[in-house]
Amino acid sequence: MSNLFDTIIIIGRPGSGKSPLADLLKRMPLSKRMRYCFVGDFIEVDDFIFLSEKFKEDDSWEKMGLQRKYSKRVEDGCVITDSDLWDFGIENINKTVKKKISSDTDFFNKNTVLIEFSRGGQQTYEHALNILSDEILSRAVILHLDITYEESLLRNQLRYKKGEEMSKLHHKVPLEEMDDSYRTSDWMILSFGRDEGYITIRNYEIPFVSIVNQPAPNNDSELEKKFLSAFYNLYEMKHGKRRTSKIPLNKEDLPISIFDHLIVLGRPAAGKSEFIDFIKKTPLQDRISEFHIGNLEEFDDFKILADKFEEDDTWLKIKKKRLYTSMQGDVPVIKDLSLYDFGINQINDIIQTRFLGDPSFYNDKTIFIEFSRGGELSYMDSLKLIHPDILKKSAIFYIKASFDECIRRNKERYEGKKKFGVLTHMVPEEQMERLYKVDDWEDLTKKNRSGHLDVCEVKVPFVTMDNEPESKNFSIMEERYENALKALFDLQMQKKSEDIKKK
Structure with a gap:
């Protein structure tokens, strides 16, 4: 059995710290990353990349005088108009991971897949996770980065300056999209408001840890301190060394977690x-x-x-x-x-x-x-x-x-x-x-x-x-x-x- 994670799904609102965490892991020496984070050489798959490609494709259609197919362009970016595009992003994550696995039968002995995405509003985490392939879910752990909607708005504004070329670390979600898609999410229902445990997606019981990433870490040292214990807890849960309560299979069976x-x-x-x-x-x-x-x-x-x-x-x-x-x-x-x-x-x-x-x-x-x-x-x-x-x-x-x-x-x-x-x-x-x-x-x-x-x-x-x-x-x-x-x-x-x- 490998001592590394096979697949880590990192989720949270825009600006919650998914990309900075992935960037930290990239810059961390391999020996340290394997020892303390249980992450080997890794491939990073973020549905933002697939969605961005479709925004650019729409720009091309528009330049040709034709109608945009997936999004509308607003002053501060693109807003998704075809809701199926969210599922398209997840299916492309599936496709990317499948290609990597099929081309290298020994892939997970030395590699870790990092999957990143955000969901909210009508686009739920439960739906997105259910679209992920068996190859991913059977090997997955979930790290949820929790910040308030107000903090997400602030970081989203600060991480991009007008005129810059957008990238994973420096991009902005339009305010209209933020309000429609990220003000609320179903994560509290899925996780029953706990900071660690298991959620059931299809037939897979997937360990998760949720950490509050607010205020934002100021440097690599603070970032490491915040996340190393999360990786350790996830590793122990994945391998049955850490006992924690499991979430009931049906949401109807869940007791109330908060006052209405x-x-x-x-x-x-x-x-x-x-x-x-x-x-x-x-x-x-x-x-x-x-x-x-x-x-x-x-x-x-x-x-x-x-x-x-x-x-x-x-x-x-x-x-x-x-x-x-x-x-x-x-x-x-x-x-x-x-x-x-x-x-x-x-x-x-x-x-x-x-x-x-x-x-x-x-x-x-x-x-x-x-x-x-x-x-x-x-x-x-x-x-x-x-x-x-x-x-x-x-x-x-x-x-x-x-x-x-x-x-x-x-x-x-x-x-x-x-x-x-x-x-x-x-x-x-x-x-x-x-x-x-x-x-x-x-x-x-x-x-x-x-x-x-x-x-x-x-x-x-x-x-x-x-x-x-x-x-x-x-x-x-x-x-x-x-x-x-x-x-x-x-x-x-x-x-x-x-x-x-x-x-």
């Missing part, structure tokens, strides 16, 4: 925005494995209310009066309490029209719905305004801090900043006293720390997390959030199990 909707409640300054900021700064793999939260879509009724504050500035100029708010010093105060219901209805409409009808949206995303209620405005009244179809996919995370503590934080987060923002806004003290000194949360939950709320005949899991004393220590915050969300996720799983039994 998380309703985040609590007094102003209780820590809702700080929690969301913490989650945003957590790498996606850790976010999924520790907190069961995917890529975020965030809806905060404060942002909707803030739009009305600005709208009132305009009405003041036109009508000489404000319609929805009054001013306390330089801070707007809501006088028309129906605005709070308006905010919930706006969130309802957006989620119903944009997301509920698209099941694939929830493959790797979590929607956050954030608001505060109290006094004349009850949580139950607001929860009842949320559409039942949204509630059925929801869990409630209530962040608890005492009224006095929230008064202190409310002042502190605004002092010296004097500007509106999610982390810096201030609720006037009079409004804090009127609306948020007392709320109905403990009555709703009967002072239970966790359980289920009955909202419009929908059973919604909830957990209450104490967020005092305030802490900015990462480890303390991480432990609080992880323990609370694990308990909430367990309740969500319990609810799903009961729903399945009813069916």
Whole structure:
């Protein structure tokens, strides 16, 4: 048995580091590459090469006054218009590997094949992997390089300068293609959000390792440090020396890995925005494995209310009066309490029209719905305004801090900043006293720390997390959030199990 990998499939968004990794392996001395990466002499097969050839072919057709066949040219490159071209790229990978194998029966004793491609949107990794030949899949391991869509956009922009000839290391995917094809992907479903394990493609159980490649390594030393352990783990998994859990064969059998909707409640300054900021700064793999939260879509009724504050500035100029708010010093105060219901209805409409009808949206995303209620405005009244179809996919995370503590934080987060923002806004003290000194949360939950709320005949899991004393220590915050969300996720799983039994 060879001590080298036969085939490594390297996948990830554009700019995730596939080509720089292949370039590092090329420049690494063979003895070092074989010893630490288990990679011999290698051939590199990237579907970008085959797609680029078709773009150039289209340019030739266009110069002849004929119609382009596969793509359209835009200002910053070419966008694929014939979706079959994606499969064409994979079939050409198959063809290239087959030629190498058939011409040298001893090929894999001394060589490694590196296969690289990106997929996303409607072009799924599952589909692309299923097109790969038996010769490839039977020998393959998968290395997934994980970066956020925003990081992918940035690197894609930086790695190519206008006027340069495009190459594997220096090319740019047009913004239109990025948005259509790479904003989301099905990798989280395939891998069940794990950083290592096995996925089943046809009859082959293929080892994979997924690593977060963000921020980008600054030099070869950092690049090596990041990837050497990944190669070692893959090698041990391939040869049965490393035990790790395997993915169920059918996606229908997979338990939920992330929340669909998380309703985040609590007094102003209780820590809702700080929690969301913490989650945003957590790498996606850790976010999924520790907190069961995917890529975020965030809806905060404060942002909707803030739009009305600005709208009132305009009405003041036109009508000489404000319609929805009054001013306390330089801070707007809501006088028309129906605005709070308006905010919930706006969130309802957006989620119903944009997301509920698209099941694939929830493959790797979590929607956050954030608001505060109290006094004349009850949580139950607001929860009842949320559409039942949204509630059925929801869990409630209530962040608890005492009224006095929230008064202190409310002042502190605004002092010296004097500007509106999610982390810096201030609720006037009079409004804090009127609306948020007392709320109905403990009555709703009967002072239970966790359980289920009955909202419009929908059973919604909830957990209450104490967020005092305030802490900015990462480890303390991480432990609080992880323990609370694990308990909430367990309740969500319990609810799903009961729903399945009813069916």
